[in-house]
Amino acid sequence: MTALHPTLVLVATAIAVGVTRGLARQIVMVAGAVSALAAAAALGPDASWAHTVGGQSLELLRVDSLSSLFGLIFSLITVVGVIYALQVKRASEQIATLVYAAGSLGVVFAGDWLTAFVFWEVMGIASLAVIWHGGTPRTRAAGFRYLFVHIAGGSLFFAGVLLHVAETGDLALVPLTGSGSASAGSWLILLGVAVNAAIPPLHAWLTDAYPEASVTGTVFLSAYTTKTAVYVLIRAFPGSEVLVWAGVAMALYGVVYAVLENDIRRLLGYHIVSQVGYMVAGVGMGTALSLNGSAAHAFCHILYKALLLMGAGAVIQATGRRKLTELGGIWRQMRVVVVLYLVGALSISGMPLFNGFISKSMIVTAAADDGRPLVELFLTLASIGTFLHTGLKLPYFMFFGPRREVPVRPVPRNMTVAMAIGAACCFALGVLPTWLYARLPFQAVDYNPYTVDHVVTALQLLLGTGVGFWVLVTKLGSSPTISLDTDWLYRRPFAFVWGVAVTGASRGGASIQVATRQAVAALGPVAANPVLLLTRLGGRASAPARYEANAYRLPIGVTVFCVIAGFVLLVLAVW
Amino acid sequence: MTRRGLLWTGVAAAMLVIVELMPVHESHGHHWWHLLPGFDLLYGFVGCVAIILISKAIGAAWLERTETYYEDPPE
Numbered sequence: 001m002t003a004l005h006p007t008l009v010l011v012a013t014a015i016a017v018g019v020t021r022g023l024a025r026q027i028v029m030v031a032g033a034v035s036a037l038a039a040a041a042a043l044g045p046d047a048s049w050a051h052t053v054g055g056q057s058l059e060l061l062r063v064d065s066l067s068s069l070f071g072l073i074f075s076l077i078t079v080v081g082v083i084y085a086l087q088v089k090r091a092s093e094q095i096a097t098l099v100y101a102a103g104s105l106g107v108v109f110a111g112d113w114l115t116a117f118v119f120w121e122v123m124g125i126a127s128l129a130v131i132w133h134g135g136t137p138r139t140r141a142a143g144f145r146y147l148f149v150h151i152a153g154g155s156l157f158f159a160g161v162l163l164h165v166a167e168t169g170d171l172a173l174v175p176l177t178g179s180g181s182a183s184a185g186s187w188l189i190l191l192g193v194a195v196n197a198a199i200p201p202l203h204a205w206l207t208d209a210y211p212e213a214s215v216t217g218t219v220f221l222s223a224y225t226t227k228t229a230v231y232v233l234i235r236a237f238p239g240s241e242v243l244v245w246a247g248v249a250m251a252l253y254g255v256v257y258a259v260l261e262n263d264i265r266r267l268l269g270y271h272i273v274s275q276v277g278y279m280v281a282g283v284g285m286g287t288a289l290s291l292n293g294s295a296a297h298a299f300c301h302i303l304y305k306a307l308l309l310m311g312a313g314a315v316i317q318a319t320g321r322r323k324l325t326e327l328g329g330i331w332r333q334m335r336v337v338v339v340l341y342l343v344g345a346l347s348i349s350g351m352p353l354f355n356g357f358i359s360k361s362m363i364v365t366a367a368a369d370d371g372r373p374l375v376e377l378f379l380t381l382a383s384i385g386t387f388l389h390t391g392l393k394l395p396y397f398m399f400f401g402p403r404r405e406v407p408v409r410p411v412p413r414n415m416t417v418a419m420a421i422g423a424a425c426c427f428a429l430g431v432l433p434t435w436l437y438a439r440l441p442f443q444a445v446d447y448n449p450y451t452v453d454h455v456v457t458a459l460q461l462l463l464g465t466g467v468g469f470w471v472l473v474t475k476l477g478s479s480p481t482i483s484l485d486t487d488w489l490y491r492r493p494f495a496f497v498w499g500v501a502v503t504g505a506s507r508g509g510a511s512i513q514v515a516t517r518q519a520v521a522a523l524g525p526v527a528a529n530p531v532l533l534l535t536r537l538g539g540r541a542s543a544p545a546r547y548e549a550n551a552y553r554l555p556i557g558v559t560v561f562c563v564i565a566g567f568v569l570l571v572l573a574v575w
Numbered sequence: 576m577t578r579r580g581l582l583w584t585g586v587a588a589a590m591l592v593i594v595e596l597m598p599v600h601e602s603h604g605h606h607w608w609h610l611l612p613g614f615d616l617l618y619g620f621v622g623c624v625a626i627i628l629i630s631k632a633i634g635a636a637w638l639e640r641t642e643t644y645y646e647d648p649p650e
Contacts, residue, residue: 255630384619456591460619463591463619464620466619467623468622469623472623472627485638
């Protein structure tokens with residue numbers, strides 16, 4: 001129990017953030033994030049936290065090369081993100097992001113399904129809080145849709161875990177594939193994880209909600225949820241054939257939507273879907289090279305995607321605009337951001353010397369080695385689309401392109417510093433891939449990205465794409481539109497069903513109430529004085545509002561007469 | 576693209592293809608297209624054009640809506 005769990009460090013930091021303010025809080029946040037990184041880096045394979053609860057042994061901390069790698073990158077990106085978000089004043093947002101990061105580390109270091117599920121849900125709730133800090137009505141609505149999808153995904157995950165435990169009696173988070181036929185439990189878990197990995201058609205929550213968060217919130221969101229899902233896929237579902245084509249479909253799906261997208265952060269969101277597609281396909285192939293490629297690509301992707309979103313966030317922070325049709329011609333006012341953004345863009349595009357090149361090419365090569373030429377060609381095609389959008393279209397229309405009169409405010413210094421750290425990491429990994437390769441989880445990597453062949457083909461691909469971009473640049477301009485995606489299903493038809501079942505029923509209930517009230521109002525006077533009804537029917541309106549017995553009492557003589565008459569009739573009848 | 580830009584692009588493309596033809600280059604391709612000089616250059620260009628045209632066509636035919644689509648009441 002001597003090892004320190006990084007999740008614990010971040011939770012402690014979150015608590016400290018709640019009780020400090022100003023500069024002290026900023027120091028606490030950076031120090032806490034750096035401590036979590038140090039704690040993650042210091043974990044050795046013998047570190048373990050195990051507890052027995054209700055006869056089940058739970059493993060809160062399990063360290064091996066796979067969890068170490070993901071723990072390292074999650075805590076590293078927390079440091080970068082925290083620096084980027086230093087200017088955020090609201091403690092609640094800072095706490096939400098720290099708890100979110102803590103949750104992702106909790107999943108990564110979990111040794112059993114139950115622990116993983118608990119942290120999985122912590123992540124879900126904390127990420128929702130991060131989204132809602134976007135603070136607009138659109139954010140609110142998108143957050144509710146996010147909640148709806150993740151409750152469904154979490155339930156599938158949990159149901160799968162329960163079934164799996166019921167079938168095998170084993171809680172340990174180990175590969176579920178390779179043991180003959182897949183069980184119902186493992187299918188449900190896979191489905192629940194697929195929601196978080198944003199595999200279409202279950203992906204729309206990502207592109208719906210991420211761009212609606214605050215500029216700092218989106219950076220955190222891009223790092224943890226999908227990559228934690230990739231981690232669980234690598235851990236539990238290596239070699240699941242279904243994931244190969246799911247991954248290829250993802251990679252291309254994001255590319256198509258990115259062509260149409262006008263919102264800069266939503267465009268980058270579609271490229272999260274596309275990039276995670278590579279990782280999912282790598283998991284599906286299940287070879288040592290492809291699994292290592294997926295892990296390495298997750299590591300690199302987190303860095304360059306955060307960098308790209310930090311760049312887009314800096315643009316939004318400086319201009320207050322988020323659409324390509326409203327941006328352009330601002331590169332002179334934000335040269336540093338342009339350069340740092342371009343480092344991220346070259347990284348994601350697989351330019352030699354940057355980190356995307358050393359990881360993406362592993363998965364593509366693994367596909368070729370594994371005898372899957374179509375997968376290789378499709379993933380390369382997605383790679384063309386990636387450079388086209390994040391490397392050419394987005395910077396061209398955002399920074400250069402048609403010049404519009406856009407007022408540019410200065411970007412806070414800490415944001416630029418965070419971007420510089422991210423860019424430095426992207427470049428360093430691109431130049432020194434052996435640092436990353438030495439930490440990959442599946443048998444020693446005998447892979448060298450810097451062969452003449454790899455470099456030349458990568459450069460040819462980029463050059464060819466660049467020429468295509470120049471030829472069609474006039475056609476590529478965005479239009480002020482949105483594109484329908486699978487969230488349409490729960491925003492339109494479901495909204496209709498909701499309208500009938502909930503709004504309709506509640507309106508019906510309300511009208512019944514109104515009718516009841518009107519009936520009571522109409523019947524009230526009659527109930528107070530039933531004689532009123534008779535007088536109204538008789539056309540007389542002089543009756544008092546309340547019933548008064550004396551007003552209608554017959555004279556006593558009539559009563560006496562009736563009694564006597566009755567008596568006489570009785571006597572006559574008997575006689 | 577300017578004339579100068581076009582020239583440099585052409586030079587770069589030619590150099591990349593020449594390197595592929597030189598003996599230092601050791602192709603370890605599994606399929607015929609890996610051995611074709613300049614294949615990736617062509618694939619990059621054709622792929623890029625195809626992505627733009629096909630996506631735009633899909634978008635125009637089925638996907639694109641006005642920005643207030645979800646705020647407006649359904650027709």
